[in-house]
Amino acid sequence: MPGASVVGTQRGDSDAVQKLGFSRVATSTKSIHSGSITHDCCETGSAVFLHVYALSKYILRRLSRKDEGTYSCYVGTTSGKFRKSVVLQVGAFVTPVMKYEKRDTSSMLICSILSVYPRPSITWHMDNISITDSRVEEIGSLGSFHINSTVNVTGSKSPYECAIKNSLLEQTWTGHWMMKDDLHKMQSEQVSFSCDVANNLFQQNQDIIVTWSRMENGTSFILAKFESASQNIVTNEPRLSWEKELINQGHFSSTLKELEILDNGEYLCHISSSNYTFLTLQTLHVGKLTIGLANGF
Template identity: 30%
Template sequence: EQETVTGLFSKDCILPCTFPPGDDEVIYWKKGDKNVHSYYYQMDQLERQDPNYRHRTHLFYQNISHGNASLKLSNLTVTDEGSYNCYVGTQQTKTEVEVTLRVRVCSYYALEYQKTDTERTLKCYAFLTYPAPRISWAQGNTSTQETGREDTRDGVLYSVRSDQNIMNTADPYYCHIHLPHEEWTGEWKMQDELSTVGGSSIVIPCEYSSNTANTEGFSVVWTLTRNAVISVLASFNGTSHSYQPRVEINQSDFSLILVDITPNDSGEYLCNISTPHNTKLTVRTLQV
């Protein structure tokens, strides 16, 4: 028999193994030539257990007599991935079960935009991945090199920050994060400048695709950058919240509604639309 189990990094999981109930059970769990867990004479026999599994394995002792030799493996790590063999011998039968374990890491990603008086920068983040991610950048249709980078390790997991200076605001910029089982994309784009007069109202649109809005983990955040100070204006993640007076998000298209405008409302408005697999940053300058 063959089964596949997916567990979460640092959590517990159960490797299933059942057998026809019998007398004098002998249970061996192995991974290749490593002894993961042994049980006979009605008790655990762990003298030869591989040190990587010390204090992390557990059988369901009350259920062994009913034909259950499943193994609970605690505090999963990426090196636990692979193929496990469960052997059970009784006076009556012999049973072998193969279980493939995959360990999933809950990684997350972000694209951040920063503006100073002299330059605009994008920072692309991959947090807590395994293995190390590959990060690539494109300006329009042309691939481009990162302009800065920082790598850190947390045990076996990797975190990377990759920077890109924005040279031409007419082009969109893309950050692609590549991992064996996952791809993530961040996009930055500057739209045409808007202008209005004091006392009026304005709607600042935000680009998004309608199928994105139905994704689990969908969120929208509007911020304003003015004189190098960033203010969070409003957000939406199933319900909308306003953090400043005179602003609200239109829940049908996630545009920003701004009323009773004053000259202090001038600045760069950033709409961040994110799902677990991508982030889209749209920037518009408002001149009052």
């Protein structure tokens, strides 16, 4: 634009809608003329005015719901004026988690999200059939919500899926649970537990965390853990091993050697990323090795 110009940014009427999460940057504040900053901003009430010759951007960092509203930009020069408005809507979506719990004789799955706004839709499916009897616990009303959604797991080996969707931010997370066939072994043998991510979801460059745990009396004991970001494997059970060359292909099967009677129980593989969680449960039965005696020996 020729000649001197005045740019103003303030709240006002709107022509467009911008949807952002709490932790994301809305726009950026700097004025550029011939590749350099020509003037710093100075705040006047709720408006930020910049005296520039060319491009102006306005930055909002560390967004909160208080930042919601309509923002207008005014540009005036000796040859004319220009006005543009945008509506800022702020949402929240902290990565949800899926948990498996066993209490006495009942088992349950819990999908939880610590902070979400607006209220999300939560759906459950078993074998692609909708489940309508989930129990929902909700905390919060004015700010973001903390929500737990729980379903009971039947004795069948049908897969379960939980989906949490934030319509404002257009984000969806899914949790998957599957029970595999029981494994039967004898003392001193070894057993392989299988655990994989669906081919259409696994991405080699995506950060994931994988843990193998043993469930006992409602408590989970972590046997091993892998983090793709660091490629680090931490093993708390020396008899448990992973084939590292298969890990980066999305295969997280493990092998437990020199089985003992105390190894009886449920084994849970937990794979989590920002977009999904996969839980795979297998029950191990270890039989006692007996040695027959003959001829008095």
